[in-house]
Amino acid sequence: MASHPVAELTSSSSWAMIEDKFSPYAKETLAKLVTFLEEEVRPAERLAKAQLPNDATRWQTVIPIIEELKAKARKLGLWNLFLSKAHYPEHGVPLTNLEYAVMAEIMGRSGHMGSEVTNCSAPDTGNMEVLARYGNAEQQNKWLTPLLNGEIRSAFAMTERFVASSDATNIRTSIRQEGDEIVINGHKWYISGAGDPRTKVHLVLGKSDPNNSSTYKQQSVVIVPADAPGVKVVRHMMVLGYDDAPEGHSEIIYDNVRVPLGNLVLGWGKGFEIIQGRLGPGRIHHCMRSIGAAQMALDTMIQRVTDPTRKTFGKFLYEHGTVVADIAKSRAEIESARLLVLSAALQIDKLKAKGAMKEIAIAKFVVPSMALQVVDRTMQAFGAEGLSQDQDLAFVYANLRTLRIADGPDAVHIQQVGQRELKRAPGLAKRTAEVKKREAELFARHGVSLL
């Protein structure tokens, strides 16, 4: 068991928990992915950085090595692994959420690249799911096919500037029909992927029926070509000093953008339904990639603190202070977080995302903070270099930090879990009442008075 590459790579005993839930296809694919990641992707990370210019042209750049790796990955069958055949029979691969979750961790060992070169990166993944599930034939031909082929990229425009949009009912972007056109006006920001020259399409969420008595039927989603007149990428938002070019996180004004009526997805007022379905498994993928990132950070730390050229005062770094304890804690935290996410992924397989809400929410608030902590310890072990552009640590840190906000801030998920737990109260009270009843009988039978 320990001989499987993924167990070796992650030094993880959780593999034993799930191995028997893996199909032969999944095992084989995983092994291939591990090899591909270690032999092709990780060695290409710095080249990809070098191929991205430092000036404004970075936003017009298609990084050659990434396209090269995409071709290789596709040839190897390491492609669109996120799209489960169970839910998307036509386009999907025969992988469960659990199986894919492990692969997402492996991809996460190489930051954005691991998922991008296998065509598994957000927000394309969610957008492909939306189009595969809710798109009509024409929409699929035009946008889903090139996305599945990795020929184009996409954006999902939800978050708005000046608006507390973690409450989706606050959304202000207007979507209205005029004749056989749809007119969109709105001000979005932190729209990931919108900076990329390969991004040809935005899915835009807005209010089409603001007066509908159900706040869940006021929103619609519309397909907007990235080059439609009126789509203005105002600027690129930063994340802790990083612009994440070329994908970026754009501020976009949709200024009287007009698209044909056929660009409406699923139907008027279906926006909420679409975003609900979109988010569950995606959160798990983010979590597993975060675990991959944390595991990489721990591996990096272990190498640093055992590096003889880094001795101070005659001792290895690991012989100082709390380093060994920090490593042990990181190991324990990664291991338990991994199990948590795998168990949530399995829950999705068994009960759909809706039945796994609590597990997903737990993973969502536990994992990024855990990974941040592990990366932070590693940064600290590296000194100034740990914060620099020479290590990926600071970049990874910034990335993980956004995950405490993206797809709902921690607080939202924490409240959700807590509220669900509170719903167990009546059942618990009933059970307690039964225990008390039997207790009273027992005291009576033993002739002891119950105070």
Add this chain to the structure above:
Amino acid sequence: MASHPVAELTSSSSWAMIEDKFSPYAKETLAKLVTFLEEEVRPAERLAKAQLPNDATRWQTVIPIIEELKAKARKLGLWNLFLSKAHYPEHGVPLTNLEYAVMAEIMGRSGHMGSEVTNCSAPDTGNMEVLARYGNAEQQNKWLTPLLNGEIRSAFAMTERFVASSDATNIRTSIRQEGDEIVINGHKWYISGAGDPRTKVHLVLGKSDPNNSSTYKQQSVVIVPADAPGVKVVRHMMVLGYDDAPEGHSEIIYDNVRVPLGNLVLGWGKGFEIIQGRLGPGRIHHCMRSIGAAQMALDTMIQRVTDPTRKTFGKFLYEHGTVVADIAKSRAEIESARLLVLSAALQIDKLKAKGAMKEIAIAKFVVPSMALQVVDRTMQAFGAEGLSQDQDLAFVYANLRTLRIADGPDAVHIQQVGQRELKRAPGLAKRTAEVKKREAELFARHGVSLL
């Protein structure tokens, strides 16, 4: 799946992770145990307390309801579940460590009682394992049989007063042969179970060959009848104000105690081997019981904070401050700790305790602190009552607190995990070197200069 009583009881998604690893026998036994625990054991908790006197006679008391429940449990086949047939073909039950781990959690919902009435309580469990594995026929007839029958109880005398005995080589108790007798002299304390009137036998660890060049061959284990002349229970040690009568944690002086040569276990110098084998799975059992205790605490908290008679300033307790967040965190912590321990139990099944050292150590330092935190939050929600004798919380807290010390303090396990992680350094360095080599090739091939 969610309909299995254990999943209901623990509201746990981890059941899905392991259900397919359970035999039909294990599932049936687990269901029986859940019912027994909820319908018989929990209702008897307060009666058991009431049947224990408050004066010194508490140390001579056999609590009637406990003996009654033992008889019931045995009739139901809920007996000696800790003893795995795989390792103890003659006496064991056909349960894996993983299967038993789940049962240990269920037992832990009822403090000491759950395990005692099913004859699964420490230190008897470890002692039975020692006798079953290393005892000769005569030793087994005399001591193992009545232990397996729940007729007697036992103690394991290792920890010494005035000695830093977390380093076992510091042990000072002397065990030496005189003719065909063994003479024991030593000063032990915190010997659990030695206060119990049913305890008829001590397994005593001491130094038989202090000058042996191997520090691991200096110790031996000897069987000492509890009533042998010279066995003096000096006093009962407390744990955070609790004496844990009638078992207790005794201070014992072995003053020239003489036993026949036949009471030596396994052979001279085999002490270290015996204690090594004894501890692994036992730690997992402690951890699972702790998780049961934590889950009970969380359930108790949920009931308190939704209790309308506990409103303050017109609001339910859960509507104040950070209560909902505290509950959510407790839920997440319990869930991840449970998975961690289950995964360690599975590792033991696959690789024996020796192959699961790291996983056991992680569970050992993570779980008690986690459980303490959950119980502490619940105590706080109860106000003064949470610290009182009217709730089990403070007692459970004291119990869990000892687990951060018993079987090795946290620090020992943390160091062990950290040191094992450091051993991955050479493998990681090799893999990094390969990545760097391929990276250099890539840069060369793409005509980019590598700084």
Add this chain to the structure above:
Amino acid sequence: MASHPVAELTSSSSWAMIEDKFSPYAKETLAKLVTFLEEEVRPAERLAKAQLPNDATRWQTVIPIIEELKAKARKLGLWNLFLSKAHYPEHGVPLTNLEYAVMAEIMGRSGHMGSEVTNCSAPDTGNMEVLARYGNAEQQNKWLTPLLNGEIRSAFAMTERFVASSDATNIRTSIRQEGDEIVINGHKWYISGAGDPRTKVHLVLGKSDPNNSSTYKQQSVVIVPADAPGVKVVRHMMVLGYDDAPEGHSEIIYDNVRVPLGNLVLGWGKGFEIIQGRLGPGRIHHCMRSIGAAQMALDTMIQRVTDPTRKTFGKFLYEHGTVVADIAKSRAEIESARLLVLSAALQIDKLKAKGAMKEIAIAKFVVPSMALQVVDRTMQAFGAEGLSQDQDLAFVYANLRTLRIADGPDAVHIQQVGQRELKRAPGLAKRTAEVKKREAELFARHGVSLL
């Protein structure tokens, strides 16, 4: 400066911050107190324990060494130091809250004893303040004088069983006038001091006017002799396994207790006013004693980890794991907590308790948790002995744990501080508006367009 005994004792740089705020009398008294504590009180701690029986007679015991030390303390002028002349000109000593706070820390080095032998222990302190401030001459003659003389002790009966009494409006005890008598009916618990044979008087809070439109005028406080007919001490409540005999924390039923009308304190409906005034400085005293306890724990830890008889694997304990870091953190936490409380004490001196509400609340939720953490680390360094009756650590821990609940649970103080901070919002908004206005002017003047 470092040569002052208090600085030496606490190895604290905070002494420099406050030295110039100490009067010569305060300095001299403090020096005397330090000497008395180290030379008389600490050496008597174990004797006091030995003089308290283990059986039920412990509740009838007056511990001889404590009475002996009281006499000595009084002779030395180390008596009633808590009672500030500024507020109680007749009975008080010329010490500020700040000056007394430092003395409370010194007393706290010796658990209950330090304050008891100087007649500075709760709940007597608060009760003496109430009687001194609100009592009439007759009440003072009868109860305050013997309390000031340390001849009797007292209880304050507020907390009720079955009631969420952290919201004082939930109080159910009934206090009503019948002719020229007052009749009291109620069920209290966790009434500290009520178990002590020397306790001769209870101050009882109850509802005298439950229908008053102001919830703050429904309560009154009545003086009840401990031996009045109908005062039934039902049982002694435990705290984490400790009964804290002989003072204890009693459950008391007031069953138709009748006292003369003259036993009403201050007037009908003045209960809330009385408890408000009673609590502020008392919380600071608790906090300072907790800091004394934490400092003692740290000192104890330092001695343990440098003890050559406690070496394991050839190393001092401090050479293992995170011990040095734990000590450093404890040191930093104690130091900052001390400054926090001293600054709150000074604030009381300057602005009265009412003007120091935020500072008091901060101290109240920060200090006990801090001290618990320091003591917990020390317990862990001691292994099983740390939890035992041979060290004071577990007892101190239990004591500190109650402080997270007594006088308002942490959550109440946290909310209070948070809400007060929120009140700064309008002021902050105004200042921000001014900054923005000037910013706009600046941009205009520099000809830069402001986005």
Add this chain to the structure above:
Amino acid sequence: MASHPVAELTSSSSWAMIEDKFSPYAKETLAKLVTFLEEEVRPAERLAKAQLPNDATRWQTVIPIIEELKAKARKLGLWNLFLSKAHYPEHGVPLTNLEYAVMAEIMGRSGHMGSEVTNCSAPDTGNMEVLARYGNAEQQNKWLTPLLNGEIRSAFAMTERFVASSDATNIRTSIRQEGDEIVINGHKWYISGAGDPRTKVHLVLGKSDPNNSSTYKQQSVVIVPADAPGVKVVRHMMVLGYDDAPEGHSEIIYDNVRVPLGNLVLGWGKGFEIIQGRLGPGRIHHCMRSIGAAQMALDTMIQRVTDPTRKTFGKFLYEHGTVVADIAKSRAEIESARLLVLSAALQIDKLKAKGAMKEIAIAKFVVPSMALQVVDRTMQAFGAEGLSQDQDLAFVYANLRTLRIADGPDAVHIQQVGQRELKRAPGLAKRTAEVKKREAELFARHGVSLL
């Protein structure tokens, strides 16, 4: 007292602790600084950013508004406040470390700008101290005077690439005499300020006598003009994605740089002495600025969570989850950290930096982590905007994060404090022995046997 602007600004009760230690000059200067900061500096923050180009010319930019504010500050007497007349009679201002510490907090409310416009920013401050204390007349004329005038800036080149330079004996840069020249060869990085066009001088630490038997006499410090041939700024290092232009953190190669012998500071082998003297108070300044940053973050959070335009689900942000508790904790943490640093500053005033080593080290490892936590909570309250370029939070976070590494990583300071605490062991043991002796006498006198 609360009416002093600094108390209002920081809503801090610590002002009462120190007010009487402030001279009239210090009070007046502080009030002026508060006004200047709020009315001139904060309104200019965004303009300063706008005046810094985004392209490579940012490294050649002198930001006009900063120079303008420098002139104003100087005119107001808010200039070189860090330089204490007590130590630097010729150039200094009559402020103690304590007095200046409060001013540093005020400056820290405005990031780098607050200290830069008052000519109080690192590394110039430390460099001016070095030149004022150790420089000869010629060195002072040439470099100190323009620094004091704010006409030039400077760098201190210590940290080296590829070297674990937190152990200063690992330094590799070579400084050797050749005739009447000094030749410098070395590879430094993270040299703050070296990117600035106004930076005209580097103080370079290197090894001049690598074989000296005392590792503390191997180093020397040399003055190197920034434009000396062979000084090559290789690149600008990043900190969590920020380049901190124009100052920056440069990687510099000193390639056979030659300077006259007169550029040696203090003498051969005096390098260690120089850096030792340089660091103490500087660390306190960093800490106080961090507290200013934390206070600003808290103020910002309070405004955000009370902003009616940010309501979600019909509630203010502060009505959700743990926001109020987060604010309360931030408040408490800031307050206690502030007192800690003020007390360290006072200690420096009383005992010089050498006598305040423990206090400085405590502040150094406590404060940046505290401030990071406060800023992190605020970022979280702002959602994505909190991580963006539109708020200063992420930038401030990056800045604070470096402080856990700069001037010695946390671990070094933690170990230092812990080791110093351990030195108290013999004194504690002696005191314990005295207590035990008296205890034995007491037991004997009371006829109780001591176990």
